[in-house]
Amino acid sequence: MLKRALAIITLLIIGYWLAQGLAGVPFGEDKMVVGKYYLEHVKEDTGAVNAVTAIVVNYRGFDTLGEVTVLFIASTGVGALLWRKKKKRTAKTEGSLVLTTGVELLFPFVVLFGTYIFIHGHLTPGGGFPGGATIATAFLLLYMAFITYEIPHRAFEKTEGLAGIGYVLVGLIGLAIGGYFLYDWIWQTWGWGHDNIGRLFSGGFIPIIYTLIGIKVGTELSGIIDNMLKEGVSE
Amino acid sequence: MNVPDISVYYFGAIALVLIGLYAVLVKKNVLKILIGLSIMETGVNLLLVSIGYVSGKSAPILSEGITASNAVDPIPQALVLTAIVIGVATTAMALSAAIILYEKYGTLNVEEIRRLRG
Amino acid sequence: MNCITCIEYIIVALMILSAILAVEWRDLLAAAVGMAAVSLFASILFFMLQAPDVAMTEAAIGAALSGAIVIFAIKRTQRFETEEEEKPGWWVRW
Numbered sequence: 001m002l003k004r005a006l007a008i009i010t011l012l013i014i015g016y017w018l019a020q021g022l023a024g025v026p027f028g029e030d031k032m033v034v035g036k037y038y039l040e041h042v043k044e045d046t047g048a049v050n051a052v053t054a055i056v057v058n059y060r061g062f063d064t065l066g067e068v069t070v071l072f073i074a075s076t077g078v079g080a081l082l083w084r085k086k087k088k089r090t091a092k093t094e095g096s097l098v099l100t101t102g103v104e105l106l107f108p109f110v111v112l113f114g115t116y117i118f119i120h121g122h123l124t125p126g127g128g129f130p131g132g133a134t135i136a137t138a139f140l141l142l143y144m145a146f147i148t149y150e151i152p153h154r155a156f157e158k159t160e161g162l163a164g165i166g167y168v169l170v171g172l173i174g175l176a177i178g179g180y181f182l183y184d185w186i187w188q189t190w191g192w193g194h195d196n197i198g199r200l201f202s203g204g205f206i207p208i209i210y211t212l213i214g215i216k217v218g219t220e221l222s223g224i225i226d227n228m229l230k231e232g233v234s235e
Numbered sequence: 236m237n238v239p240d241i242s243v244y245y246f247g248a249i250a251l252v253l254i255g256l257y258a259v260l261v262k263k264n265v266l267k268i269l270i271g272l273s274i275m276e277t278g279v280n281l282l283l284v285s286i287g288y289v290s291g292k293s294a295p296i297l298s299e300g301i302t303a304s305n306a307v308d309p310i311p312q313a314l315v316l317t318a319i320v321i322g323v324a325t326t327a328m329a330l331s332a333a334i335i336l337y338e339k340y341g342t343l344n345v346e347e348i349r350r351l352r353g
Numbered sequence: 354m355n356c357i358t359c360i361e362y363i364i365v366a367l368m369i370l371s372a373i374l375a376v377e378w379r380d381l382l383a384a385a386v387g388m389a390a391v392s393l394f395a396s397i398l399f400f401m402l403q404a405p406d407v408a409m410t411e412a413a414i415g416a417a418l419s420g421a422i423v424i425f426a427i428k429r430t431q432r433f434e435t436e437e438e439e440k441p442g443w444w445v446r447w
Contacts, residue, residue: 003261004261007257007260007261008257011253011256011257011260014253014256015249015250015253018249018252019239019241019245019246019249020239022239022241022245022249023239023240023241025286027241027242027244027245027285027288027290028242028288028289028290029289029290030289031308032287032289032308034310035287035308035309035310036303038309038310039295039297039303039304039306039309040303042297043297049296049297049298050295050296050297050406051295051296051297051306051309052295052309052312052313052316052406053406055309055310055313056313056316056317060313063317064317067317067320067321070321070324071320071321071324074324074325074327074328075324077328077331078327078328078331081328081331081332081334081335082331082334082335117409124296125294125296125405125406125408125409126406126409127316127406127410129316129319129320129410129414130406130409130410130412130413130414133410133413133414133417133418134413136418137413137417137418140417140418140421198298217320221418224327224422225421225422225425227331228327228330228331228334228422228425228426228429229425231429243358243361243362243365244361244365244398244402246365247365247368247369247398250369250372251368251369251372251391254369254372254373254376255372255376257376258376262376264381264434266381266384266423266426266427266430266434267376267381267384267434269423270375270376270384270385270388270423271376273388273419274372274375274376274388274391277391277392277395277411277415280395280407280411281395281398281399284399284402284404284407285402288402288403292403293403294403294404294405295403296405307402307403307404312404312406312407315404315407316406316407316410319407319410319411319414319415320410320414322419323414323415323418323419323422326419326422326423327422330422330423330425330426331426333426333430334426334429334430337429337430337431343430343431344435
């Protein structure tokens with residue numbers, strides 16, 4: 001009881017200090033300095049219409065490579081912690097008739113919608129990460145409906161590795177053609193899509209990188225779900 | 236003691252951080268502590284996006300009719316896009332560690348685990 | 354009476370209420386649902402702050418996948434949080 005009261009008093013003091021600090025940052029006023037430069041030059045530097053995805057992939061592409069690495073380490077860590085020699089699923093209740101029929105009809109459309117999200121990343125909101133998460137949700141639906149369903153684990157791991165290698169290869173080709181790692185060689189050296197801004201075939205190498213990221217994130221999150229659902233069985 | 240005058244978005248984000256911190260400090264079940272950690276991350280992301288808001292402007296997608304002086308700040312949104320995905324990755328790894336703890340010690344109470352270890 | 358600000362107040366109040374309930378409930382399955390509800394209301398607030406990419410990402414990852422993996426962790430451990438009776442304070446060593 002004493003511990004709870006002490007914790008609540010400490011939290012109220014911390015909250016009061018935070019609120020006093022945030023009173024000096026007025027809400028809703030224009031305080032952009034670097035953002036204004038990015039917004040004015042995004043159409044001629046990158047060819048994308050969506051400013052946020054252009055910043056994530058083109059202006060700050062190296063940080064996105066770091067994020068993909070962190071996701072890969074987390075997925076490997078989950079697989080290493082929960083490893084057993086023989087694993088199988090231990091679900092007992094079969095899904096109802098509505099669930100199995102609905103999932104069989106809906107699964108290709110959910111995968112199609114996820115693919116649409118990451119292909120049009122430079123035109124509409126979204127990008128690679130919500131597209132990959134939607135594909136992983138489609139596989140989660142299949143796990144929920146059928147008791148003995150498993151994803152083909154080997155094929156998914158190989159796809160994930162190849163997508164990661166593809167991202168680094170795109171950067172190395174940029175290093176060979178231009179001067180620095182992740183140089184946008186499609187937009188700036190070859191000059192494809194300069195008269196097509198606002199349509200699908202523009203945006204430099206942003207659709208290529210987002211396709212690779214979408215495939216990688218989708219298969220990685222499905223692998224995490226598969227590892228957490230199986231339990232070790234002793235023979 | 237004067238009450239500072241902040242907007243409702245700042246107040247909501249600070250309240251989420253404090254509720255998550257209460258769960259980490261006081262609760263004894265390992266899964267409840269991890270739920271509190273995840274709520275704290277949601278609060279911090281909300282605070283970051285609400286600092287970059289400019290009132291009266293619209294989303295930073297420059298289609299027809301929206302010029303560069305009519306959009307909100309795109310940089311905090313790029314930061315938060317990365318932070319959300321990293322948050323779910325670390326939550327998944329921490330939950331796997333909690334499963335291993337349960338299989339080794341038989342309980343999920345942190346004080347019981349401290350007593351059984353020493 | 355400006356109606357956008359009253360919607361903001363209502364959604365922030367619902368978000369804080371579901372966060373308090375997610376921390377207080379003893380049934381861990383209900384706490385996982387509360388955490389998904391916090392993510393959902395935060396996604397609506399991101400939309401009202403004119404950030405559609407962040408709203409989409411938070412709805413897809415926070416509400417669906419983060420709630421699902423907490424439920425899978427509950428499946429492999431126990432469901433209810435047992436609260437022991439109050440031990441004597443830290444100044445009494447056993």
